[in-house]
Amino acid sequence: MTDNLSQLMTEFADDLAPSPEGMLEQARRGARRVRRRRRITAVVVAVLLAAVVVVPLRFLGGGASRTPYVTPSPSPSAFSWSRGPLELNVELAPREYLIIGRAQSYRYGRGYLTVVDPGAFDPTPLLGGEPVTLGNRTGYYLSDPPTDSGPRLVALRDPSGAWLLVSGEDLRDGLLNAAAQVRLGPPRPLAMPFRLGYRPPGIDVGTARVDLGGAPGWAQTNLGFGGSATAPIPSMFDWGREGSQLIVNVSSLPAPLEEMLPDEPNTTVAGRPAWWYERPVGRVNVGPKGALLAVRFPTCLFTVTVLDRARFPRAELERIVAGADVRDCRDRSTWVAPL
Amino acid sequence: MAFEEFAAHRLPALLRYAVLLTGDRELARDLVQEVLTKALVRWRRIERLDDPYAYVRAMTTNAYLSILRRRRLPTVALTYEALDGPRAPAAPDPVVALHDRAELWQRLTGLPRKQRAVLVLRYYEGLTDNEIAEVLHCRPSSVRAFAARGLATLRAGLVHEGRTP
Structure with a gap:
């Protein structure tokens, strides 16, 4: 794996490194500012040192304590909590968000936010953390929390009963x-570029994900059925x-998936070019008992994957x-509720 | 070596290193800009060193490890996928094997800072554990521990559901 790691790091670095353009000039300007500031500081320090000599020592010590951390209070969550299985409650427009069972997660800047429905989160794993209060929310701050989503975590109970889990690279404050x-x-429906008119009976939706990627007009959306397991601290x-059975x-x-398929379309579905696989193909993990059906629409690749093709045969897909x-x-104004 | 000469030769490498550390293009640029400015102020001392790049790289590492600021409010994701757009395989998707670049990138950027710094210094910059220990001001045994934990986290994700590369 480590050979792969070196190679992938090199690829990441080459792909993602910012341009050095203009940085030398900016460094020169910055250095001039630093030198000027140092000269001023030297003068100020000299004056202060002179002043300190005449300040009675009692004014310098005793009674000083660390100022408690204060943050702006969040606005009151003055609404009754409600959320359907494919609804979101957070007023945020990130580029990636998903729902797994009773948790909704968002990727922002350098971190992750997960909101867990009232009654669906057990805070026991947090109890060793530092108690914190932010406005009308109370909870815990943990460094090195037992979750994959970052080295630090803030978990807060909202007055609505929902838990907010914020984690990532940022330091405590x-x-x-x-x-x-x-x-x-209030909840708002999650929209996707499709609406299902048929789904196999006896299997409920458990996950939904929207990844807007970053490039204008590009998106990937998923609906998963038959699985909604989360970690003790969801993320x-x-x-x-x-554990989705059908996605x-x-x-x-x-579509990234289409680029990974090694062959040209090998079948047609409803008159559209399509791929059907009952085996792992390229980098696509179909699974030993699974199957994949991918159909090309004018602006989308519509894919259905199943873990068990005996339960969900090709005709169902x-x-x-x-x-x-x-x-x-490519046009989000056309998107609809998927179910 | 003049500072301008150093910058011309080494700035791109520093930026590549910083983006691996931070996982964020803008932050990497900010970080290197800050370090570059400080290096220029101290250049008369740095240029006398055997390896000015190693020194400036250590400054970058330390600046990264001591980031206290978050000047930007969280608004828009800046992920590997966001940077690379549709050319990048999408982030974790059950139909795509987990050795996707995007998946590994996500896991790498999710590591605690010191673990990530150790892995980047070891596997990207090619430093020995002793050299990394000098950069991070810790013992080589700590470096090995950080590396082991970081690799274990990466492997844990990759091995998940038997999808080891």
């Missing part, structure tokens, strides 16, 4: 400040581990595709 910015509100990293994935073209109302993956 940065994380607390980020947590203080979180606003919860975005539960995605892929929730509908609809992505803008060019084709029926899902045929019954779907597929919108424009």
